[in-house]
Amino acid sequence: MWAHTVVAAMGRRRSAVAFRGHGVARTHGESRDRAVRFAHALGTGPGDRVALVVEDRADGVEAYLGVGLTGATAVHVNDRLAVPEIAEVLARSGAGTVVVTAGHVERLEDTLRGLDVVTPSRYRDMVAAGSTAVPRTPGDPDLPGIVGFTSGTTGRPKGVVHTHRNLDRIVRHMPAHDGLRWGSRCGFTGTLAFVAGIWGVVLPHLYVGGEISFLAGLDPERWVGTMIAERTNFTYAPTPLMTAFADAVRKRPAVLDHLDGVLHSGSLASRDAVADLVDAIGPRYVETYGMTETGAPVTATVPDDWRAGCAASDPYASAGRAVPIASVSIVGPDGEPLPAGETGEIVVRSETLFSGYLDGAPAGDSVRTGDLGALDDAGYLYVRGRSKDMIVTGGMNVFPAEVEQVLALGDGVAEVAVFGVAHPRWGETVTAAVVPRPGAAVDTAALDVLVRERLASYKKPTSIHVVDALPRTASLKVRKDELQRRFGAS
Structure with missing residues (x-):
């Protein structure tokens, strides 16, 4: 369902570039056809699980789309994990097929023994020939579409399940959430190692006929220089690089001529770092709060939050207010709501909540996040950290x-x-x-x-x-x- 939505959109911009980076420039039409051919050759269907250990390449995204087109479940594996960690995720996933890109074939050779492995050479053969007719939407849209594992800073990572239907909802929602224009060009400094980057940034850009340029690992000077050359509209600012990115923008302000949005999310940034970046880029800055279980973010700032008259107690320390499809409350140890200004556990509701944990109990209609935070009188959220911390x-x-x-x-x-x-x-x-x-x-x-x-x-x-x-x-x-x-x- 979600993959059919994205592939249909790609078919409407066949000649436009979909992916840049690592010596490749691939159009929407080329990637759309490769994903469809891969789906036909893969031979999986609803109920099957396919694990993906992929680098930041067009091939990796195409593989996700191909799995989705068959109705199977794509199991996301963070390729930055150590080999024993990957082995544990694969064992818990129940996946019978594993897709790996070139950088992981040798190091995972022993781990993948006995599994049906799609290596780069096999992948090339699978997409070299065959039908480019999109398969019918198969199976139940409420079956698992993608499973993403939590970070697991303590204890074992949990497999978070999002259905095909919910992923479709996320992909359609994110362009409005992040203010993506039709054909938006993304300087993607995140990586496919993080599942939220796939359904939160990459797929939504393909849905709007946009372009993904893989920039992870570039220093801020080259990052900004590449965005100027490619007339980038949207990018992501990782916490450790926020100040250096702000300095690079001040040195080359031409990047602001076409830059619409700079997203920050995923970890707390200091108030000073946020204020410094807003000073450099203005109301283009977008702060959000969410987690793997929420699919899409549940709060976000908007351009007016960086202008005079903002109602927030301190916008630079805030994660914004609840988006239209979500609500946020703060509860005490007894689960009862706390008044504005008091710190407690953040509880969220959203139309994009996960369906449950892999092979575990289904989710409810709200999530107790384990994060501590407070709301001010205007409804802005201030995240204080993990309750366990x-x-x-x-x-x-x-x-x-x-x-x-x-x-x-x-x-x-x-x-x-x-x-x-x-x-x-x-x-x-x-x-x-x-x-x-x-x-x-x-x-x-x-x-x-x-x-x-x-x-x-x-x-x-x-x-x-x-x-x-x-x-x-x-x-x-x-x-x-x-x-x-x-x-x-x-």
Whole structure:
């Protein structure tokens, strides 16, 4: 259903470029035909599961479309995972067929033994000949369409199921959500390693007859230069690159002549980084909040949020307000709603919620996210971090995001993570790890003074560690559990 929607749209712009990057420029017509041929050759159908371990290539997207056209379930596998992690996901997925691109054939050889593997050479043979007539929409649209696994910073990742019908809804919704024009050209700095990038950015751009240019890994100077050359309309700003991207835009403001939107989502950014980027690009900035289980984001900022008169208490610290298809509430430990301004667990409802976990119980009509946040009087959401990351020191609650926002104001600070470690008297004590900007030094004593001036004394880190980089998961989330193990003894 979702794949038929996207393929039909691609057929209306056959001669327009659909994909650029890695030495390839492929049109909508070419990719549409390759996806259809792959579907015919694949031989799967409703109820079958096909795992995909693919790099940022047109072939990878075509493979997703081909699986969807057959009515089978595409199981997304983050290709940044280590081999044992991939092996676990494949074992849990129940997939009998696995599609892999060139960079993974050798390292996964042992893992894939005994499975039906579509290698690059086999893929080329499958799309070289055959019918380009789109298969009939098969099976039940409420069967699983794509399964995406959560990051799993603690515990095992969970397989999140979105039906064919829901994916179709997401693809049709996202252009309005992100303000995509017909034929929008996307500088895709995300990767196919993240399933939300597939259904939230790549497929919606194909649906509007747009173009995906694979830019992941480029430094901000080359990123902006490529967008100028390709007259890019839309891009994604990863948290670690926000400030450098803002600086690159200031050096080459011609990029703003055609840039409509710059999306940020997926991890908390400091208030200063947001304010700096908005200063550089203006109301093009879009902040959203969502998760794998919600499919599409449930909150978003709009251009007027960056202009005078915004009703938010602090737009630069906000994830915007609930989008029309969703609602957001904040609840206490008893599950009862909390008034504006109070911090509790974020609970969301949306027309694009997942249907349940892989081989598990179905989802309800709302999701308790496990994230902490608050709503202001105007309905803007402020995310405070994960509930499991909340620090209880001497009976007082400390929300790491609040302390991180202050530490990020310090001279020379590029990134910061605040976490709790065990303490014999207070239960937990507040601890921080900071990454300096390139070529800069961080004065931890000055940071100590900064926090004392702005926050209650019990929120001040009792130790601040300067590190070269923050440990992250394959989906770039900070591994605070690893920081706790590293610095807990001290």
